[in-house]
Amino acid sequence: MIRSELIQKIADENPHLYQRDVERIVNTIFDEITDAMSRGDRVELRGFGAFSVKHRDARVGRNPRTGESVQVEEKHVPFFKTGKLLRDRLNGK
Amino acid sequence: MGEKTLTRMDLSEAVFREVGLSRNESAELVESVLAHMSDALVEGEQVKISSFGTFSVREKAARVGRNPKTGEEVPIQPRRVLTFRPSHLMKDRVAAGNKG
Numbered sequence: 001m002i003r004s005e006l007i008q009k010i011a012d013e014n015p016h017l018y019q020r021d022v023e024r025i026v027n028t029i030f031d032e033i034t035d036a037m038s039r040g041d042r043v044e045l046r047g048f049g050a051f052s053v054k055h056r057d058a059r060v061g062r063n064p065r066t067g068e069s070v071q072v073e074e075k076h077v078p079f080f081k082t083g084k085l086l087r088d089r090l091n092g093k
Numbered sequence: 094m095g096e097k098t099l100t101r102m103d104l105s106e107a108v109f110r111e112v113g114l115s116r117n118e119s120a121e122l123v124e125s126v127l128a129h130m131s132d133a134l135v136e137g138e139q140v141k142i143s144s145f146g147t148f149s150v151r152e153k154a155a156r157v158g159r160n161p162k163t164g165e166e167v168p169i170q171p172r173r174v175l176t177f178r179p180s181h182l183m184k185d186r187v188a189a190g191n192k193g
Contacts, residue, residue, distance in 0.1 A: 001133040002141045009129050010122065021112050025122050030145045032099070032107040034183050038190030041097040043104075048127045049175070053187055076191035078146070078184060080177035089135050090150060090173040 037078050047085035054079045101127075134175060146179040 003026070011022040033051055036043050043051040058074040082090075105120040114122070130140050130148065140148040150173050158169040179187070 001130070001138050003143050003145075006126065006129055006140075006142070010125060013125060014122070024112055025108050025114075025119075026126060028107050028111045029104050029123060029126055030142055032104050034145065034186055036097075036099045036103075037183070038186045039097075040191050041099055043099045045101060045104075045127060048131060049177075053191055075188050078177075078179040078187045080146075080148075080179075082175040086131050086134070086175065089131065090175060 040076070045083065047083050049083040049086060050081050052079050052081070053077070137173075142180075144180050144182045146177055146183055148175060148177050150175055 007019075007023050007026050010026060011017065011019050014022065017025075033043050037051055037053050040053055042053075045051075053076050056075050056077055059072050061070050061072040062068065063070055101120065101123055105116065105123045108114065108119040108122060109116050112119075133140050134148055134150055137150050139150070153172050153174055155171045156169050158167050159165065160167055
């Protein structure tokens with residue numbers, strides 16, 4: 001399923017809404033999650049999962065092609081942990 | 094950083110502000126977005142949200158695990174796990190926003 005298919009499903013269920021409003025609604029949800037993480041906040045969606053930011057220390061990496069050592073700066077990366085309900089549903093529970 | 098935790102309420106508040114719907118309907122829409130994504134994943138489908146990221150379901154084989162406290166061996170059944178791969182845009186925005 002891709003973004004446009006998700007928008008279509010929501011639009012089909014809500015015939016009273018304009019398609020462009022459904023697009024704005026779906027985009028707002030994903031933008032809000034990204035914005036929260038870029039501020040360092042967590043987004044916890046019970047039953048679905050939680051988005052958070054993890055810190056990665058600086059390290060010496062290696063260019064896999066040349067074998068050359070490169071300094072990798074410390075950074076923050078997005079992380080998702082699946083919620084219990086969804087994990088159970090994936091396994092038919 | 095990591096001071097605040099947002100919930101469904103914050104997402105529906107954002108939808109409420111963005112589009113002229115009631116708070117109630119905004120909350121229902123947030124719920125149905127999550128429900129449609131969950132249903133697709135449970136069906137084994139990949140959910141690919143451009144410029145956000147991709148959720149995919151992976152099959153894990155059975156293996157023998159160990160209770161780290163007692164050292165006892167326990168069988169771990171084959172299972173399906175969900176992985177999220179953030180888009181480049183999200184990675185860049187999260188890295189930039191949390192810098193320094």
